[in-house]
Amino acid sequence: MSKKDKIFHLFLVAISLVSVFGSVIYRFYCLNWAGVILTLLLSATGGLFFYRLIGMDTGRSIYPDGCRDRYDTKSEKGMDTGRNSSRAATPGWYKKMSWSLPYFFFFLFSFFFLSSARTDSALTSPWQAVSPVFFAVYLLATAALILAIKKNALPTILTSLHYFLSFSALWAVFKYGYGYDPFIHQASLELIDKQGYIQPKQFLYLGQYSLEIVAHKLFFLPIDWLDKLLLPVLTALTLPKAIKYFLSLKLPIANYQLPILILLILPFSIFSITVPQNLAYLFLLLSLFAGLSRKDGWNTALAALLALASFCCHPLAGIPALAWAFLLTANRILKEKVKVVALSLGLLGTAAALPLALYVSQMGKTGGAEAPLPANASNLLWGFARQENIILNFIHFFSYYQNIWLTAIFATALIFSFLKRKELGELTLAAGMSLSLLTAFFATKLFVSFGSLISYERGDYLIRILTESFLFIMPAIALLAASLLGAIERQNRFSKTVMISFLALAVVASLYCSYPRKDNYFNSRSFSVSAADFNAVKAVEQDAGGKPYVVLANQQVSVAALKTFGFNRYFQNYQEIRNWQDINVYFYPIPTGGPLYRTYLDMVYKKADRETARKASQLTGAKTVYFILNEYWWAFDKIKEEAKISAEDVLTISNGDIVIFKYSFN
Numbered sequence: 272m273s274k275k276d277k278i279f280h281l282f283l284v285a286i287s288l289v290s291v292f293g294s295v296i297y298r299f300y301c302l303n304w305a306g307v308i309l310t311l312l313l314s315a316t317g318g319l320f321f322y323r324l325i326g327m328d329t330g331r332s333i334y335p336d337g338c339r340d341r342y343d344t345k346s347e348k349g350m351d352t353g354r355n356s357s358r359a360a361t362p363g364w365y366k367k368m369s370w371s372l373p374y375f376f377f378f379l380f381s382f383f384f385l386s387s388a389r390t391d392s393a394l395t396s397p398w399q400a401v402s403p404v405f406f407a408v409y410l411l412a413t414a415a416l417i418l419a420i421k422k423n424a425l426p427t428i429l430t431s432l433h434y435f436l437s438f439s440a441l442w443a444v445f446k447y448g449y450g451y452d453p454f455i456h457q458a459s460l461e462l463i464d465k466q467g468y469i470q471p472k473q474f475l476y477l478g479q480y481s482l483e484i485v486a487h488k489l490f491f492l493p494i495d496w497l498d499k500l501l502l503p504v505l506t507a508l509t510l511p512k513a514i515k516y517f518l519s520l521k522l523p524i525a526n527y528q529l530p531i532l533i534l535l536i537l538p539f540s541i542f543s544i545t546v547p548q549n550l551a552y553l554f555l556l557l558s559l560f561a562g563l564s565r566k567d568g569w570n571t572a573l574a575a576l577l578a579l580a581s582f583c584c585h586p587l588a589g590i591p592a593l594a595w596a597f598l599l600t601a602n603r604i605l606k607e608k609v610k611v612v613a614l615s616l617g618l619l620g621t622a623a624a625l626p627l628a629l630y631v632s633q634m635g636k637t638g639g640a641e642a643p644l645p646a647n648a649s650n651l652l653w654g655f656a657r658q659e660n661i662i663l664n665f666i667h668f669f670s671y672y673q674n675i676w677l678t679a680i681f682a683t684a685l686i687f688s689f690l691k692r693k694e695l696g697e698l699t700l701a702a703g704m705s706l707s708l709l710t711a712f713f714a715t716k717l718f719v720s721f722g723s724l725i726s727y728e729r730g731d732y733l734i735r736i737l738t739e740s741f742l743f744i745m746p747a748i749a750l751l752a753a754s755l756l757g758a759i760e761r762q763n764r765f766s767k768t769v770m771i772s773f774l775a776l777a778v779v780a781s782l783y784c785s786y787p788r789k790d791n792y793f794n795s796r797s798f799s800v801s802a803a804d805f806n807a808v809k810a811v812e813q814d815a816g817g818k819p820y821v822v823l824a825n826q827q828v829s830v831a832a833l834k835t836f837g838f839n840r841y842f843q844n845y846q847e848i849r850n851w852q853d854i855n856v857y858f859y860p861i862p863t864g865g866p867l868y869r870t871y872l873d874m875v876y877k878k879a880d881r882e883t884a885r886k887a888s889q890l891t892g893a894k895t896v897y898f899i900l901n902e903y904w905w906a907f908d909k910i911k912e913e914a915k916i917s918a919e920d921v922l923t924i925s926n927g928d929i930v931i932f933k934y935s936f937n
Contacts, residue, residue, distance in 0.1 A: 272325065276516060277325055279509075279512050279516070280325070280561075280569075280573060281318065281321065281322065281325070282508075282509075283509065283513075283557060283561070283573065283577065284317070284318055284321045284573065284576065285314065285318055286482060286505070286580070287554070287576045287577050287579070287580040288313070288314035288317045288318060288576070289310060289311070289314050289481060289482055289485050290478040290479075290481050290482050290554075290580040290583050290584065291478070291576070291579050291580055291583055292309075292310045292313040292314050292317070292481075293306075293307075293310045293477070293478070293480070293481020293482065293484070293485060294477035294478050294480075294481050294583040296309055296310050296313075296481075297463075297468065297472075297477050297480065297481060298472060298474070298477065301463075301466075301467030301468040302463055302467055302468070302480070302481065302484045302485075303466075303467035304488065306467060307484065307485050307488050307489070310481065310485060311485065311489075321569075321572070321573070321576075324568065324569050324572060325569055370418065370419045370422040371419050371429060373415040373418075373419075374412060374415040374416050374419050374429055374432075374433075376415075377408055377409075377411045377412035377415050378412055378432055378433070378436060380408050380412075381405060381408050381409050381412055381436055382436065382439075382443070384401060384402055384404060384405035384408060385397075385401060385405065385439065385440060385443040385444060386443055387402075388400040388401040388402065388405075388443075388444050389443065389444055389445075389446055390444060390445065390446060391446040391447060391801055391802035392799075392801050392802070392803075393798045393799055393800075393801035393803060393804070393827065393901065393903055393928070394445075394798065394799050395787055395788075395789045395794065395795045395796065395797060395798055395799075396786065396787045396788040396789045396795055397440045397441060397443075397444040397445065397449075397786055397787070398440075398783065398786065398788055398789075398790075399789060400444055401440070401444060406779055406782075406783065409436070409779055409782060410775060410776070410779045412433065412436070413433070413532075413775045413778050413779065414772075414775055416429055416430070416433050416532060417529065417532065417771060417775060420526055420528045420529050420532065421526070421529070423526065427511065427512060427515060427528065429528075430511045430528045430531050430532055431507045431508060431511050431512070432507070433532065433535075434506065434507040434510065434511055434535070435503055435504065435507035437535055437539065437782055437785075438502075438503035438506060438507065438539065438542050438543045439503055439543070440543065440782075440786050441499075441543050441544055441786065442499040442500060442503065445799045445800075446802075447799070447800040447801070447802075447804075447805070447831075447834075448495075448499065448799070448800055449544065449787070449797075449799045449800070450544055450546075450797070451797075451826045451827075451830055451863070452546045453498060453499075453544060453545060453546060454800070454830035454833055454834055455830070455833065455861070455862075456476065456479070456480075456498065456545075456546060456547070457494060457495055457498050457834070458833045458834065458837055458838060459476075459480065459838075460480060460483055460484065460487075460494050460498065461494055461837060462837060462838055463480060463484055464484060464487060464488075464494060469838070474586070475547065475585065475586070476547040476584065476585065477583055477584075478547065478550065478551070478554075478580055478581075478582075478583030478584035478585075479501075479545070479546075479547045479550045479584050481583070482501065482550075483497050483498060483501060486501075498545050499545065500545075501545045501550070502542055502543075502544065502545040502546075502549055502550055502553065503542060503543060503545075505550075505553065506542040506553055509553070509557060510542075510553070510556065510557070511528070511531050513556070513557050513560040513561065514527075514530075514531050514534070514560060514749050515527045515528065515531060516560070516564055517560045517563060517564045517746060517749065518530065518531075518749060518750070518753055520564050520565060521695070521750060522750065522753050524753060524757060527753070529756050530749060530752035530753040530755075530756055531749070532778070533752050533755075533756065533774055533778070534745075534748070534749060534752060535778045535781055535782070536774065536777045536778055536781050537677075537680075537748070537781065538673070538677075538781065538784065538785050539781070539785050540785040540786065541738065543785065543786065547584045547585045548584075548585045548587065548588065548735060550584045550585075551581045551582075551584035551585035551587070551588035551589055551592070552581075552588055552738065552739070552742060554577050554578070554580045554581035554584060554588075554592065555577075555578070555581045555588050555589075555591065555592045555595075555739065555742055556742055556745060557577045558573075558574045558575075558577035558578045558581065558592050558595060558596065559574075559595065559701060559742070559743065559745065559746055560746060561573045561574045561577060562574030562595065562596070562599045562697070563697055563698060563701065563746050566603060566696075566697075571599060571600055571603060574595070574596055574599055575596040575599075575600065577592070578592035578593050578595060578596040579592075579593065579596075581593075586628070587625065587732070587735055587736075587739075588735075588739055590621075590624050590625060590628065591621055591625070591704065591708060591739050591743070594617055594620065594621040594624070594704065594707075595700075595701070595704055595743070597613075597617050598613075598614055598617045598618070598700050598703075598704070599697065599700065601613040601614060601617065602614060602697060602700060614700070614703075618703050618704065618706075618707045619707070621704060621707040621708065621711065622707040622708070622710040622711050622714065623711070623714070624711070625708070625711040625715065625736055626711055626714040626715040626718060626719055629715055629719045629732060630718065630719045633719060633720060633721060633722070665776070665780060666780045666783050666784065666792075667792045667793075669777065669780040669781070669784060670780075670784045670792070670793065671792075673784070677741070680748060680751075681705075681741060681744055683751065684702075684744040684747035684748045684751060685702050685705065685706070685744060685747070687747050687750070687751060688701070688702035688744070688747045689702060695750075698746060698747055698750075701743050701744065701746055701747070702743070702744060702747065704743045705740050705741070705743035705744045706740075708736055708737075708739050708740035708743065709737075709740045711736055711740075712733060712736045712737050712740060715732065715733060715736060716733055719732075724864050725863045725864050725868070728863065728864070759771065797826075798827055798901075798903060799827070800827045800830060800831055800834075801827070801928075802925070803901075803924065803925035803928040803929050804827050804828045804831035804901075804929070805831045805834075805835065806924050806925050806929070807824075807828055807831070807899050807924060807925070807929045807931060808828065808831050808832045808835050808836075809835070810922055810924050810931060811897050811899070811931060814897075814920075814922065814931075814933070815895060815897075818894075818895060819842075819858075819892075819893050819894070819895070820858065820893050820894075820895040820896065820897060821842065821856075821858050821859075821867070821887050821888070821890075821891045821893040821895070821896055821897075822858060822859045822860075822896075822897045822898075822899060823860065823867070823870060823871040823874050823884065823887055823896065823897070823898045823899065824859060824860060824871065824897075824898075824899035825860075825871070825899075825901060825904070826860075826863060827901070828859070828899050828901070828929075829859040829860050829861050830861070832858075832859040833857075833859065833861060838857075840857065840858045841855040841856060841857055841858070842855070842856045842858060842890075842891035842892055842893060856890060856891050858891070858893070866890055867887060867890060867891075870883065870886045870887045870890065871898075873886070874898055874910075874914070875900075875904065875906070875910055878913065879898065879900075879910045879913045879914035879932075880913065880914070880916065880917045881917035881918075881934055884896040884898060884932075884934040885934075885936060888934075888936045894935060894936050894937070895933065895934070895935050895936075896933075896934045896935075896936070897931055897932065897933055897934075898914060898918075898931070898932040898934070899929060899930075899931050899932075900914065900929065900930045900931075900932070901928065901929055902927060902928045902929065902930075911930055914930075914932045915932070917934070918932035918933060918934060919933050919934060919935055920932075920933040921933070
């Protein structure tokens with residue numbers, strides 16, 4: 272292992288240990304300054320152990336016979352690696368810089384277009400604000416990067432920069448942020464920063480909270496910016512390097528960065544926004560690539576540590592990650608007869624664990640809100656290319672058949688893993704985990720009901736399990752990408768140029784499709800949090816004059832209130848609402864599956880009147896109820912006129928973007 276590789280792996284050890292020890296300290300104590308210092312001391316001690324383990328690294332190869340030369344021969348015969356018989360001499364630093372300068376220019380130009388589009392308006396997609404020229408510049412940046420990689424011009428740094436650029440549209444464009452969950456976690460982090468903990472203490476999310484609180488207190492970074500940038504930055508720093516290290520030990524090719532770049536063709540939205548589930552996905556992937564790289568004790572321990580960090584962030588990804596660490600360890604230390612039993616039990620246990628855990632978590636929970644979609648709100652406008660430009664038609668083709676070509680890639684990678692099981696060894700274990708999670712997906716779909724969740728969130732857990740199944744096949748996909756590019760390299764110049772150009776265009780299409788979008792083919796219905804939402808929250812607070820009140824509003828307005836006031840305004844339920852007694856209700860509809868949000872849905876989907884507003888008063892005991900209606904709501908005009916009839920007062924703010932209705936009760 273080179274010095275650079277050791278530094279990189281020690282960085283993985285550091286973030287994993289902080290995540291794990293921080294979770295333990297928080298669970299049994301808190302994350303005030305004393306808790307942070309204790310976390311750092313324990314992490315430093317654990318890091319010293321791993322550093323000593325590196326020093327004892329035997330350098331044992333991942334190849335079954337330990338002989339890379341023999342494996343290289345097999346690889347050249349059985350796989351399209353594209354390796355030349357003699358590797359070109361590495362260019363000097365001045366040549367590297369000359370080939371890198373075009374990419375740096377287009378990289379900075381791309382960020383200029385993203386930052387100049389920064390907005391506080393309520394939008395469904397960042398592309399509504401970004402100039403179309405951005406995509407041309409991004410394409411040029413991708414082309415310049417391909418050229419720089421082929422010239423060996425600082426490839427690792429450049430690829431990491433391109434990953435970061437690709438993951439940055441949401442935080443760069445939306446001033447206040449996008450989505451719902453990030454605001455909940457940011458409010459939790461603000462409270463933990465002030466008092467060291469938040470009640471009730473849970474086992475969920477602690478891995479992410481630990482990393483962010485330690486970084487905030489240690490480097491004085493603002494929590495909201497830290498939360499926005501954590502996952503895009505961490506993924507860009509670690510994932511390309513982890514894949515490169517894996518490929519460098521598996522394939523004898525001249526350059527490992529081009530297949531890493533081409534992997535951006537796969538949907539990558541999970542790395543564009545920081546939430547515990549997405550951070551757990553990253554730790555899971557890093558555990559996979561670390562475990563498959565080499566068979567020594569160091570990499571086995573690192574894979575287990577990364578899996579534990581994944582579990583600390585979110586158990587839905589952490590349970591498969593820990594199962595992977597178990598299979599990897601069992602495969603390396605157990606005797607053959609015992610090994611077969613252990614591996615079989617591990618794979619079967621993985622298939623059963625997630626459905627069982629989700630079933631138990633949903634036992635006794637009912638009453639999830641129903642939110643029917645309006646007739647004109649279909650996400651996908653069926654049919655193929657209309658009279659649009661060729662670029663949008665290509666993107667539509669790329670997106671429309673996404674499930675088909677992703678399934679084809681998944682199946683090809685599975686077959687490849689089993690066909691190459693002798694040469695690639697434990698890659699078959701990862702494929703087995705992928706199949707186990709696919710089984711878990713179907714078992715969950717058949718036997719687990721998510722009736723406690725709001726209707727449009729009930730498929731989220733199924734999508735997460737399916738995502739994890741795909742992640743476990745990613746190492747095989749990386750090898751296939753390298754093989755494909757090797758085959759392209761042996762074509763004539765014209766064919767090579769056409770194929771590489773098509774792959775570059777596919778990377779741009781993936782960038783566009785990996786984010787929420789609104790065009791003539793697809794409509795993402797969620798909106799970003801806007802300045803108008805914050806104005807509405809402030810207007811209601813001012814109008815209430817210090818008296819208790821409760822608000823019926825959508826998700827975006829609710830998280831604006833949470834951002835403004837934090838977790839400090841709850842109502843205790845009254846006896847009339849027997850199913851919800853003894854449950855604290857926040858004064859805005861949070862969470863979306865709660866009783867207050869169901870009342871809001873009654874206002875917008877059933878009848879916007881005084882009697883519906885009375886339900887919120889009865890639920891909380893508040894004598895004043897506000898109903899906030901955003902202009903972009905699907906039946907805005909109808910609901911507004913209906914709500915006016917029985918409202919005592921009506922406020923219009925932000926040039927009519929939001930209307931506020933007030934109801935008072937004795």
